[in-house]
Amino acid sequence: MLIRARGVNVSFGSKKILENLSLDVRRGEILGFVGPSGAGKSVLLRTILGLNPKQGGTIEVFGIDYHQASEREKLSVERRWGVLFQQGALFSALTVAENIEVPMREYLDLSPKLMRELTRLKIDLVGLAQDAADKYPSELSGGMIKRAGLARALALDPEIVFLDEPTSGLDPIGAADFDQLIMTLRDTLGLSVYMVTHDLDSLFQACDRIAVLGDRKVLVEGPLSKMLAYDHPWVKSYFHGKRARTIVTDDAEAARPMPSDGAA
Numbered sequence: 001m002l003i004r005a006r007g008v009n010v011s012f013g014s015k016k017i018l019e020n021l022s023l024d025v026r027r028g029e030i031l032g033f034v035g036p037s038g039a040g041k042s043v044l045l046r047t048i049l050g051l052n053p054k055q056g057g058t059i060e061v062f063g064i065d066y067h068q069a070s071e072r073e074k075l076s077v078e079r080r081w082g083v084l085f086q087q088g089a090l091f092s093a094l095t096v097a098e099n100i101e102v103p104m105r106e107y108l109d110l111s112p113k114l115m116r117e118l119t120r121l122k123i124d125l126v127g128l129a130q131d132a133a134d135k136y137p138s139e140l141s142g143g144m145i146k147r148a149g150l151a152r153a154l155a156l157d158p159e160i161v162f163l164d165e166p167t168s169g170l171d172p173i174g175a176a177d178f179d180q181l182i183m184t185l186r187d188t189l190g191l192s193v194y195m196v197t198h199d200l201d202s203l204f205q206a207c208d209r210i211a212v213l214g215d216r217k218v219l220v221e222g223p224l225s226k227m228l229a230y231d232h233p234w235v236k237s238y239f240h241g242k243r244a245r246t247i248v249t250d251d252a253e254a255a256r257p258m259p260s261d262g263a264a
């Protein structure tokens with residue numbers, strides 16, 4: 001288990017956001033994390049990353065309770081995860097290559113030549129052309145910015161990446177390409193992915209398991225089939241709504257044999 005959260009409580013003043021929340025993230029899986037707007041998905045993500053205090057419960061990442069860890073242990077954990085936040089994914093005053101080098105400079109002691117070499121590899125890994133290296137974020141398309149942000153999240157060869165709505169703002173083709181990239185990284189690097197998303201296409205196509213946040217806790221977690229069978233008003237309307245039906249129908253159409261199939 002990569003992440004094991006048990007009985008997590010988070011409040012701001014008297015306002016309880018998360019209460020007795022439990023969640024598991026397994027090695028090598030893409031976990032999609034969904035829930036109504038304002039339910040606390042970002043709060044949980046920030047709490048896992050130690051950016052937010054919690055009032056109760058435990059969260060272990062790589063078997064280490066980050067919130068209780070020594071500075072030294074914290075550093076070792078931070079080197080093993082990568083994060084792509086929805087906002088401010090890149091530093092606008094730095095080129096793509098310089099952005100990717102930021103975590104390397106912070107956590108590693110590498111020569112400029114080796115750093116440049118590793119940066120080239122990361123740029124390849126996320127499917128960007130090498131000439132993106134010297135461009136500034138303002139010169140990139142939305143999809144390229146997401147890929148560059150992902151390259152920076154992958155800078156230290158993490159075991160898990162946390163992605164906060166990575167496909168928001170992308171057109172459907174760009175979003176599908178990004179999902180495909182994530183799946184390829186899972187399959188080739190064994191990367192684990194924790195993805196907060198509202199994107200039903202991602203949930204249906206890319207995620208191995210889904211967790212739903214509601215009523216201040218994880219209501220249900222498991223494969224898509226479990227979501228589809230789960231009896232809760234929000235879960236039902238989300239996974240059986242009009243938009244979801246379109247995807248299910250499209251997939252069913254795509255999977256249907258063509259009339260000529262089997263004729264030969």
Ligand SMILES: Nc1ncnc2c1ncn2[C@@H]1O[C@H](COP(=O)(O)OP(=O)(O)OP(=O)(O)O)[C@@H](O)[C@H]1O
Binds near residue numbers: 036044
């Ligand atoms: N630092 C903070 N201080 C006080 N309240 C906060 C703080 N951070 C978040 N909240 C509150 O916690 C609740 C959950 O917010 P959060 O951003 O986690 O929701 P979300 O599920 O990520 O929503 P969305 O899908 O819209 O991004 C909101 O009511 C928000 O106002």
